[in-house]
Amino acid sequence: MNPVVVRLLAPLPALVLAPLLLGLIGRVKAIMGARRGAPLLQPYRDLARLLGKGELLSTTATPLFRLGPVAALASTAAALLLLPAGPLPPALSFPGDLLLLAYLLALGRFGTLVAAMDTGSAFEGMGASREAAFSALSEPALFLALGGLAWARHGLSLGALLGGGTAAGLARQAPALGLFTAALFLLLLAENSRIPVDDPATHLELTMIHEVMVLDHSGPTFAAILYGASLKLWIFASLLVSVWIPAGLPAWASAGLYAAGMALVTVSVGLVESLTARLKLAKVPRFLALAGVLASLGCLVLFAGGRP
Amino acid sequence: MSGPLISLGILVVGAILSALCGRRSLAAARVALLSVSLAAAAGTPTALRVLVTGRGVSWRAPWSLPWGSLSVALDPLSAFFIAFILLLAVPFAFYGRGYLARHRGSSWHSLSWSLFQILVASMVLVVSAADGLLLLMAWEAMSVASLFLVIHDHEEEGVLKDGLVYAVAAHLGVAALLGLFALWGSWAGSLRFADLSAVPLGRGASWTLFLLAVAGFGSKAGLAPFHVWLPKAHPAAPSHVSALMSGVMIKMGIYGILRILLLLGGWRPGWGYLLLAMGGSSALMGVLYALGQHDLKRLLAYHSVENVGIITIGIGAGVLARTAGMEIASLLAFMGALLHVLNHGLFKGLLFCGGGAAAQASGTREMDALGGLLKRMPWTGTGFLIGSMAICALPPLNGFASEFLIYSGLLSGALSGRAAPSLVLFFSVPVLALAGGLALACFAKAFGVAFLGEPRSAPARDAREANPWMIAPMMALALACIAIGLLAPLMVSLIAEPASALAGVAAAAGGGGAAAVLTKVALAGWALLLLAAILSALRWLLLRGRTISKAPTWGCGFSAPTARMQYTASSFAEPLLGPLRGVLRPRVHLVEPRGLFPEGGSFSSHLEDWADKILYEPLFGGAANLAGRVRPLQQGRLQLYLLYTLLALIALLLWQVLA
Numbered sequence: 001m002n003p004v005v006v007r008l009l010a011p012l013p014a015l016v017l018a019p020l021l022l023g024l025i026g027r028v029k030a031i032m033g034a035r036r037g038a039p040l041l042q043p044y045r046d047l048a049r050l051l052g053k054g055e056l057l058s059t060t061a062t063p064l065f066r067l068g069p070v071a072a073l074a075s076t077a078a079a080l081l082l083l084p085a086g087p088l089p090p091a092l093s094f095p096g097d098l099l100l101l102a103y104l105l106a107l108g109r110f111g112t113l114v115a116a117m118d119t120g121s122a123f124e125g126m127g128a129s130r131e132a133a134f135s136a137l138s139e140p141a142l143f144l145a146l147g148g149l150a151w152a153r154h155g156l157s158l159g160a161l162l163g164g165g166t167a168a169g170l171a172r173q174a175p176a177l178g179l180f181t182a183a184l185f186l187l188l189l190a191e192n193s194r195i196p197v198d199d200p201a202t203h204l205e206l207t208m209i210h211e212v213m214v215l216d217h218s219g220p221t222f223a224a225i226l227y228g229a230s231l232k233l234w235i236f237a238s239l240l241v242s243v244w245i246p247a248g249l250p251a252w253a254s255a256g257l258y259a260a261g262m263a264l265v266t267v268s269v270g271l272v273e274s275l276t277a278r279l280k281l282a283k284v285p286r287f288l289a290l291a292g293v294l295a296s297l298g299c300l301v302l303f304a305g306g307r308p
Numbered sequence: 309m310s311g312p313l314i315s316l317g318i319l320v321v322g323a324i325l326s327a328l329c330g331r332r333s334l335a336a337a338r339v340a341l342l343s344v345s346l347a348a349a350a351g352t353p354t355a356l357r358v359l360v361t362g363r364g365v366s367w368r369a370p371w372s373l374p375w376g377s378l379s380v381a382l383d384p385l386s387a388f389f390i391a392f393i394l395l396l397a398v399p400f401a402f403y404g405r406g407y408l409a410r411h412r413g414s415s416w417h418s419l420s421w422s423l424f425q426i427l428v429a430s431m432v433l434v435v436s437a438a439d440g441l442l443l444l445m446a447w448e449a450m451s452v453a454s455l456f457l458v459i460h461d462h463e464e465e466g467v468l469k470d471g472l473v474y475a476v477a478a479h480l481g482v483a484a485l486l487g488l489f490a491l492w493g494s495w496a497g498s499l500r501f502a503d504l505s506a507v508p509l510g511r512g513a514s515w516t517l518f519l520l521a522v523a524g525f526g527s528k529a530g531l532a533p534f535h536v537w538l539p540k541a542h543p544a545a546p547s548h549v550s551a552l553m554s555g556v557m558i559k560m561g562i563y564g565i566l567r568i569l570l571l572l573g574g575w576r577p578g579w580g581y582l583l584l585a586m587g588g589s590s591a592l593m594g595v596l597y598a599l600g601q602h603d604l605k606r607l608l609a610y611h612s613v614e615n616v617g618i619i620t621i622g623i624g625a626g627v628l629a630r631t632a633g634m635e636i637a638s639l640l641a642f643m644g645a646l647l648h649v650l651n652h653g654l655f656k657g658l659l660f661c662g663g664g665a666a667a668q669a670s671g672t673r674e675m676d677a678l679g680g681l682l683k684r685m686p687w688t689g690t691g692f693l694i695g696s697m698a699i700c701a702l703p704p705l706n707g708f709a710s711e712f713l714i715y716s717g718l719l720s721g722a723l724s725g726r727a728a729p730s731l732v733l734f735f736s737v738p739v740l741a742l743a744g745g746l747a748l749a750c751f752a753k754a755f756g757v758a759f760l761g762e763p764r765s766a767p768a769r770d771a772r773e774a775n776p777w778m779i780a781p782m783m784a785l786a787l788a789c790i791a792i793g794l795l796a797p798l799m800v801s802l803i804a805e806p807a808s809a810l811a812g813v814a815a816a817a818g819g820g821g822a823a824a825v826l827t828k829v830a831l832a833g834w835a836l837l838l839l840a841a842i843l844s845a846l847r848w849l850l851l852r853g854r855t856i857s858k859a860p861t862w863g864c865g866f867s868a869p870t871a872r873m874q875y876t877a878s879s880f881a882e883p884l885l886g887p888l889r890g891v892l893r894p895r896v897h898l899v900e901p902r903g904l905f906p907e908g909g910s911f912s913s914h915l916e917d918w919a920d921k922i923l924y925e926p927l928f929g930g931a932a933n934l935a936g937r938v939r940p941l942q943q944g945r946l947q948l949y950l951l952y953t954l955l956a957l958i959a960l961l962l963w964q965v966l967a
Binding site (some may be wrong): 018020027041051053054055058059060061062064066067071073074075077078082093094095096097099103104106107108109110116117118119120121122123124125126128129130132133134135136137138139140141142143144149150151154156159188205210215217218219221244247281282287292303306307 | 834839850
C-alpha cells in the first residue's frame with residue numbers, strides 16, 4: 001500500500017473504536033455491581049442522539065463557549081496523529097513529538113476550562129479550578145514517565161519510545177517499565193476523571209470535577225465533548241499498551257497484542273472503578289504525587305541499570 | 309555599524325524634542341512615535357544583516373574619559389537584541405499614545421515620552437557597547453529613565469514606595485556590576501571587551517566574576533531571589549511602560565549574563581548547575597506567587613519572573629551541555645532561550661497591553677472586581693486570550709516553539725548517558741513541566757475571571773473597548789505570536805548564529821536539524837488549525853435549520869444568582885495554593901458570620917513574597933537599625949561639626965608626622 005496512506009491509518013482505530021472503551025467500562029461496572037446496565041454500544045447511541053439535537057446556549061456565554069470544546073476535540077484528535085497503533089506507525093513523527101503530545105493535551109484542557117469559565121457559573125468555575133489544579137500536578141509525572149521511556153529506548157519520538165522495544169530489552173527493563181506503566185495508569189485515572197479521583201456517574205455537582213465543567217453544554221457540542229473524552233482515554237490507554245509491544249513482530253501479532261492490551265486496560269479501569277471508593281478532593285494531590293514518585297523511581301531504576 | 313548609531317541619534321534627538329514640547333504632550337507623543345519608528349527602520353536592517361550573515365561590525369571613536377573607550381560592536385548576539393529592542397518598542401509606543409490619550413496634556417507627560425525614548429536608546433547602547441564603562445553608563449541611564457517612568461503616576465497611593473524599592477534594587481545590582489568590571493578591568497588593564505576576554509583567569513577569579521555578573525545582571529532580569537522589585541515596579545508603571553519593561557528591559561539582564569559568558573570563556577559545569585537551579589526556582593516561585601495574586605498586572609509581573617526562569621533554565625542547560633561536550637543539546641537549549649526572549653517580549657507585551665486596557669476601562673486592577681470584559685472589549689479580550697495561550701506554551705503559538713527547543717535541549721542532553729550532567733538535565737524536565745501546568749492554571753484563572761462570566765462590579769459592567777491606538781498594536785503583537793508559531797522554522801535563521809556562538813559549534817551544523825524539527829512542529833500546528841476548522845464547519849452544518857435557544861446559565865435550581873456568586877481569583881487558585889499554605893503562608897483576614905441570621909462575614913487573603921519576608925525585610929531592617937545608631941553623630945549642631953573638623957585635622961596631622 002502507499003506509505004502515505006498507511007501513515008494516515010494509525011488514528012483510524014481510535015476514531016472509530018474510542019467510544020467502545022467507555023461502553024466496555026460501563027459493562028464491567030454493571031457486571032461487578034450485579035446490575036443489568038447499559039449495552040456495550042450505548043456511548044455510540046448517546047453520540048448519535050446528541051448529534052441530532054439543537055443547542056441551548058447561556059445568555060452569559062461568548063463564542064468561546066462553543067469554540068472551547070471544538071478546540072479541545074481538535075487538539076485531542078491532532079494528538080492521535082502522533083501515536084502508533086499496534087503495527088501502524090504514527091502519522092506524524094519527529095524527535096520531541098512527546099512534548100507536542102503533552103502540550104496538545106494541555107491545549108484541549110485550556111479549551112475546556114475557558115468554555116467552563118465562560119458560563120459564569122460558580123459550579124463550573126469550581127470544576128475548572130479543580131481540573132486546572134489536578135492536571136498541573138500530574139504534568140511532572142507524565143513528563144518523567146515519557147522522559148524515562150525516551151531514555152530507555154534512546155529516542156525522542158513517540159514512534160521510537162513506544163514501539164522501539166526488543167523482547168530482550170523488555171525483559172531486561174521490565175522493573176522500570178512496570179513502574180512507568182503504573183504511573184501512567186494512575187495518570188489515566190486522574191486525567192480521564194475516573195474513580196478514585198473523580199466520578200463520572202456522580203449526581204452531586206459539588207463533588208464533580210469534569211462533569212460539572214460541561215453542565216451547560218448540549219447538542220452536537222456536548223457530543224464533541226463526550227467523543228473527545230473517549231479519545232483522550234484511548235490516548236492514555238494506548239501509551240500504556242504500546243510500551244509493552246515488542247518491535248519486529250508480524251503485523252497480525254502486533255495488532256492482536258495491541259487490541260488485547262487495550263481491552264485489558266479498559267477492563268482494569270472498570271474494575272478499579274467498581275472496587276475502590278473516591279478519594280477526598282484534598283487527597284487527590286497525594287494520589288498525583290504517588291504517580292510522580294512511581295515515575296521517578298522508574299527513572300532511578302533505569303539509570304541504575306544502564307542502557308543495554 | 310551606521311544603522312544602530314543612526315537609531316541612537318534619532319532617539320536622542322527625539323527625546324530632546326519631546327522634552328521641549330512642554331504642556332503640548334500630544335506633540336511629544338507624536339515626536340516619540342516618529343522617532344521610535346524611524347529608529348527601528350534605521351537600525352533593524354543592519355542588525356538583521358549581521359544576524360543572517362554572522363559577520364559582526366564595530367566602530368570606535370576617541371574619547372577623553374579615563375578608563376573608558378567609545379567602542380561599540382555588533383556581533384550576532386548584540387544584533388539579535390538590537391532588532392528585538394527596536395522592533396518591540398514600536399507597538400508599545402503606539403499603545404502608549406492611546407493609553408495616555410485620556411489625560412490632559414501636561415509637561416510631565418512630555419517628559420515621560422522623552423524618557424521612553426531615552427530608555428529605548430539606552431537599551432540599544434547597552435547591547436551594542438563593547439566597553440565595560442560604556443555599558444555601565446548606558447545601564448545607569450536605563451535604570452534612571454525606567455525609574456522615572458515607573459513613578460509616572462506618582463500621585464497614586466503606593467507608587468512612590470514601589471519606585472523606591474526599584475531604585476534601591478537597581479542600584480544594588482549596579483554595585484555588583486561595578487565590582488565585576490572594576491575587578492576584571494584591574495586584571496586586564498582596560499575595560500574594552502577585547503582586552504577583558506584576552507586576560508587569562510584562574511578558577512577562583514572566573515567564579516568571582518561569574519557570580520558578580522549573575523547578581524548584577526540577574527537582579528535586572530528578575531531572577532529569584534533578586535526578583536522582589538519586579539512585581540512591585542512593573543504594575544505601578546503605566547501599561548505601555550510595564551510592557552516595555554517586562555517584555556524588553558528585563559532581557560537586558562539576560563543579555564548581560566550571555567555577554568559575560570561569551571567574554572569569560574572556559575565555562576565550568578558549576579555555572580550550568582547554578583543557572584539551572586536559579587532558573588528552576590524562579591520559574592516555580594514566579595508561577596506560584598502569580599497564582600496567588602488578585603492584581604491583574606502584578607500577576608503578569610510574577611509571570612515575568614517565571615519566564616525569565618524558563619530562559620535561564622535554557623541558558624543553564626546550554627552551559628552545562630557544552631561543558632559536558634554535548635554540542636547539539638547546548639545549541640538547542642541556547643536557541644530555545646534566545647527565541648523565548650523574543651517570544652516573551654511579544655506575548656508579555658501583549659498581555660500587559662491587554663491587562664492595562666482592561667484595568668483602565670474598568671478603573672481597577674483587582675481581578676475580583678472584573679468579569680465579563682470579553683463581551684464589552686472584544687478586541688482587547690481576544691488579544692489577552694492569544695497572549696495567555698502563547699505564554700502557556702500552547703501549540704500552535706510562539707511560546708510552544710521556544711519551550712519546545714528548551715525541552716529538546718534538556719532531553720537530548722539527558723539521553724546521552726547517565727553522568728551527572730545528563731541526570732540534572734533529565735530532572736529539569738519535570739520542573740519545567742510543572743511550571744507549565746501551573747502557568748496554564750494561572751492564565752485560565754486570569755482570563756476566565758477577568759474576561760469571562762458576568763461583571764462583578766458596576767465599573768466593569770460599564771467598561772468600553774479601548775481606542776484604536778491601543779487595539780492596533782495589540783493585534784499586531786497577537787499576529788506576531790501566531791505567525792512565529794506557524795512559521796517557526798523561519799525563525800531559526802535569526803537565532804542560529806548567536807546560539808551557535810554560545811554553544812561553540814558551527815551555525816550550519818546544528819541549525820538545520822532544529823529547522824527540520826520545527827518544520828514538523830509547525831506542520832502539526834497547521835494540522836490542528838485545519839482540524840478545528842473542519843470541526844467548526846461540521847458543527848455549523850449539523851445545526852443549520854435547528855433551534856438554538858438562549859437561556860441563563862444553569863444555577864442548579866437556584867433562582868436568584870448574582871455575579872458575586874461566581875468563582876473568584878482566590879477561590880480558583882485554592883486547590884493549588886491550599887496544600888502549600890504551610891510554605892507560602894498567605895495572610896488571611898476572616899470575619900466569620902455569626903448569629904441565627906448571619907450578616908457581614910468576610911474573607912480576604914494576601915500572598916506576600918517569601919523573599920521579601922525572609923531575606924530583604926531583615927536585611928533592610930538591620931541596615932536601618934545600624935543607620936539609627938550612627939545617627940547621634942549627626943546632631944545638626946554647628947559646634948559639634950566644628951569639633952569633628954578639628955579632630956579630623958589633628959588625626960591627619962598625626963598621620964603625617966608619624967608617617
